[in-house]
Amino acid sequence: MLEVQNIYKTFNPGTINEKHALNGVNLTLEDGDFCTVIGGNGAGKSTMLNAVAGVWPVDSGRIVIDGEDVTGLPDFKRAAMIGRVFQDPMTGTAATMEIEENLALAARRGRRRSLHWGVTRKERAEYREKLKILNLGLEDRMTAKVGLLSGGQRQALTLLMATLVKPKVLLLDEHTAALDPKTAEKVLNATETVVNRDHLTTLMITHNMKDAIAHGNRLIMMNEGKIVLDIRGEAKKNLTVEDLLHQFAVQAGEEFASDKALLG
Amino acid sequence: MAAYFSSLDLAALVSRLPAGIAQGVIWGIMALGVYMTFRLLNFADMTVDGTFTTGGAVTVVLILAGWNPWAAMGIAILAGLITGTVTGLIHTLLGIPSILAGILTQFALYSINLAIMGMTANKAVSIDKYALAISSRNVNLAILTGIILVAVLIALLYWYFGTEEGSAIRATGCNPEMSKAQGINISFMKVLALALSNGVVALAGGLMAQFQGFADINMGRGSIVIGLAAVIIGEVVGELLLGKRLNFAGRLSFVAIGGILYYIIIVIVLWLKLNSNMLKLFQAITVAIFLAVPYLQGQSKSSFRRAGKNTVAEKTEVEKTEGREIKDA
Numbered sequence: 001m002l003e004v005q006n007i008y009k010t011f012n013p014g015t016i017n018e019k020h021a022l023n024g025v026n027l028t029l030e031d032g033d034f035c036t037v038i039g040g041n042g043a044g045k046s047t048m049l050n051a052v053a054g055v056w057p058v059d060s061g062r063i064v065i066d067g068e069d070v071t072g073l074p075d076f077k078r079a080a081m082i083g084r085v086f087q088d089p090m091t092g093t094a095a096t097m098e099i100e101e102n103l104a105l106a107a108r109r110g111r112r113r114s115l116h117w118g119v120t121r122k123e124r125a126e127y128r129e130k131l132k133i134l135n136l137g138l139e140d141r142m143t144a145k146v147g148l149l150s151g152g153q154r155q156a157l158t159l160l161m162a163t164l165v166k167p168k169v170l171l172l173d174e175h176t177a178a179l180d181p182k183t184a185e186k187v188l189n190a191t192e193t194v195v196n197r198d199h200l201t202t203l204m205i206t207h208n209m210k211d212a213i214a215h216g217n218r219l220i221m222m223n224e225g226k227i228v229l230d231i232r233g234e235a236k237k238n239l240t241v242e243d244l245l246h247q248f249a250v251q252a253g254e255e256f257a258s259d260k261a262l263l264g
Numbered sequence: 265m266a267a268y269f270s271s272l273d274l275a276a277l278v279s280r281l282p283a284g285i286a287q288g289v290i291w292g293i294m295a296l297g298v299y300m301t302f303r304l305l306n307f308a309d310m311t312v313d314g315t316f317t318t319g320g321a322v323t324v325v326l327i328l329a330g331w332n333p334w335a336a337m338g339i340a341i342l343a344g345l346i347t348g349t350v351t352g353l354i355h356t357l358l359g360i361p362s363i364l365a366g367i368l369t370q371f372a373l374y375s376i377n378l379a380i381m382g383m384t385a386n387k388a389v390s391i392d393k394y395a396l397a398i399s400s401r402n403v404n405l406a407i408l409t410g411i412i413l414v415a416v417l418i419a420l421l422y423w424y425f426g427t428e429e430g431s432a433i434r435a436t437g438c439n440p441e442m443s444k445a446q447g448i449n450i451s452f453m454k455v456l457a458l459a460l461s462n463g464v465v466a467l468a469g470g471l472m473a474q475f476q477g478f479a480d481i482n483m484g485r486g487s488i489v490i491g492l493a494a495v496i497i498g499e500v501v502g503e504l505l506l507g508k509r510l511n512f513a514g515r516l517s518f519v520a521i522g523g524i525l526y527y528i529i530i531v532i533v534l535w536l537k538l539n540s541n542m543l544k545l546f547q548a549i550t551v552a553i554f555l556a557v558p559y560l561q562g563q564s565k566s567s568f569r570r571a572g573k574n575t576v577a578e579k580t581e582v583e584k585t586e587g588r589e590i591k592d593a
Contacts, residue, residue: 053445076444076448077447079445079446079448084445086445094435094439095438095439097434097435105443105448108428111447113431114427114428115427116427117428118426161446
C-alpha cells in the first residue's frame with residue numbers, strides 16, 4: 001500500500017525560477033492497484049513520482065509505503081521497496097555492463113552488496129527463463145553489453161529489472177513515450193502481464209489517454225500540482241477519451257493542450 | 265645530422281631497456297590504480313600525484329626506522345586508502361566537483377608528505393644497509409618481483425570487480441541514476457573505489473622509492489599523466505591485438521603492459537638525446553597522441569567530411585547511370 005499525504009514541493013524557492021510543483025497531493029493506493037496518471041505538461045506527474053521514489057526530499061507531507069514512513073529516506077534506501085522505469089531508455093540500465101550483470105544488480109536491490117560473486121550460475125538459468133517472457137530473444141544474448149540493445153529492448157529489460165525483486169510500488173514514468181508505436185505496445189503489454197501476474201501496486205504516467213483508459217483499475221488526472229480527478233472501478237471501465245477531454249476542460253478551465261493526448 | 269646518428273649507440277639502448285622495463289612495471293601497477301577510478305568509476309582522480317609520493321615517503325621512512333620493507337609497503341597502502349577516502353569525502357559530503365576534490369587533496373598532501381619525511385624534501389634508503397624489496401641494483405630481480413606483484417594485483421582486481429560490491433562500483437561509474445534506483449549507495453561506492461585506487465597507487469610509490477633508492481617530494485609530480493598514458497596505450501594496443509576478444513582480465517593485463525610500453529618510449533626518447541628538460545613536453549605529446557587514437561579511429565570510419573565526400577561520389581554515380589540510360593533509350 002502506498003500513502004501520499006499532503007505533499008508539497010517548490011523548486012528554486014525565492015528565485016525567479018520558483019515553481020510550485022506539488023501543491024498538496026493526497027493519494028492512497030491499495031495493494032494491487034494499477035493507477036494511470038495523466039495531465040498536461042508541468043502538471044506535476046513526474047514530480048509526484050520522483051517524490052515517491054525519493055529523488056529529493058519533499059517540503060512537507062508524508063510518504064508511507066506498506067506502513068513504513070519513508071519520507072526521510074533517500075532514493076537508494078527506498079529502492080528496496082520501489083521498482084522504477086524511466087522515460088529515457090538510457091537511464092534504467094548500465095550500458096557498459098552485460099545483460100546478466102544488469103539483472104544481477106537488480107536482483108540485489110535492497111540488499112547489502114557483499115564480496116560474493118556478482119552473477120552465479122543458478123541465477124543465470126533463472127534470468128534466461130525470465131528474459132524469455134519478454135519475447136525479444138535477449139535470453140540468447142545474456143553476455144552482450146546492454147549498450148548494444150535498442151531503446152525498446154533496454155526499456156523491456158529495465159521493466160524486468162524493476163520487478164525482479166517484487167517491489168511494493170512500481171513507478172513507470174512515461175516509460176513508452178520514447179519508443180515507436182509498435183515497440184511501445186510490446187513494452188506496455190509486457191508491463192500489463194508482469195503487473196497482473198505479480199499483483200503489483202503500480203503508478204504509470206502516460207501522455208496517451210487511450211492507454212490511460214485501457215490499462216489499470218484506476219485513473220488520476222493532475223493539474224497545477226494537484227490531483228483533480230480520481231476515477232476507479234466501473235466508472236473507469238466505461239470511460240472514453242471524450243469524457244476525459246471534457247473533464248480536463250472542466251477541471252483545468254482550459255482545453256487540453258497536448259496534441260499527443262488527442263492523437264494517441 | 266650524420267654525426268648525430270653515428271653518435272647513437274644501439275648497444276646503449278639495449279643496455280638501458282631492462283631498467284626502463286623495471287620502472288615500467290612499477291608504473292603499470294600505478295596505472296592499474298588509475299584504471300579503477302578513470303575507467304571503472306569514471307572519475308579522473310588527481311589525488312594520485314600526491315598519493316604516489318605519500319606511498320614512497322611512508323615506505324622509506326618506515327624502512328629507515330627498521331621496518332620490514334613489505335610491512336612498510338602495507339602501511340603505505342593504508343596511507344593511500346586514507347588519501348583516497350579524503351578525496352571521496354570532499355567530493356561526496358561537501359559537493360566539490362571531482363577534479364577539484366582531487367587537486368585539493370593532492371595540494372594538501374605536499375605538506376603532509378614533507379611532514380612524513382621529517383620536513384625534508386628527500387630521503388635516501390640504501391640497498392647496502394636495508395633489505396629492500398626491489399632495487400635498481402638488481403634489475404632482473406626487480407622486473408621479476410614487479411611482474412609477480414602485477415599478476416597478483418590483476419587476479420585480485422579481476423576477482424573484486426566480479427563480486428557484488430565491485431559490480432556496484434562499476435554500475436556507479438557507468439550510470440549513477442540506475443545505480444540509485446537499484447539501491448546502490450553511490451556516494452559510498454565512490455569513496456570506496458577512490459580509497460582502493462589510491463591504495464594501489466601508494467604501493468606503486470613505495471616500490472618506486474625503493475627502486476630508485478630514495479623518496480622525493482616531487483616523485484609523484486605528473487604521475488596522473490603517466491598513469492593515464494599507460495591506461496590508454498594499453499587499451500589501444502590491446503584492442504588492436506585482440507579486438508573484441510579483449511575481456512576484463514585482458515584489459516587489466518594490457519593496462520599494466522601499457523606502463524611498460526610507455527617507459528620504453530621514454531627510454532627511446534632519452535636515447536635519441538633529446539634534451540631531458542623537454543621530457544615533460546614529450547610525455548604530454550605522447551599521451552595526447554594515444555588519447556587521440558580512439559577518436560581519430562572513429563573519425564576515419566564516420567565523419568562529416570567523409571559523409572560529404574560520399575554524397576558527391578553517389579551523385580556522380582547517379583549522373584553517370586542516368587546518362588547511360590538516356591543513351592540506351
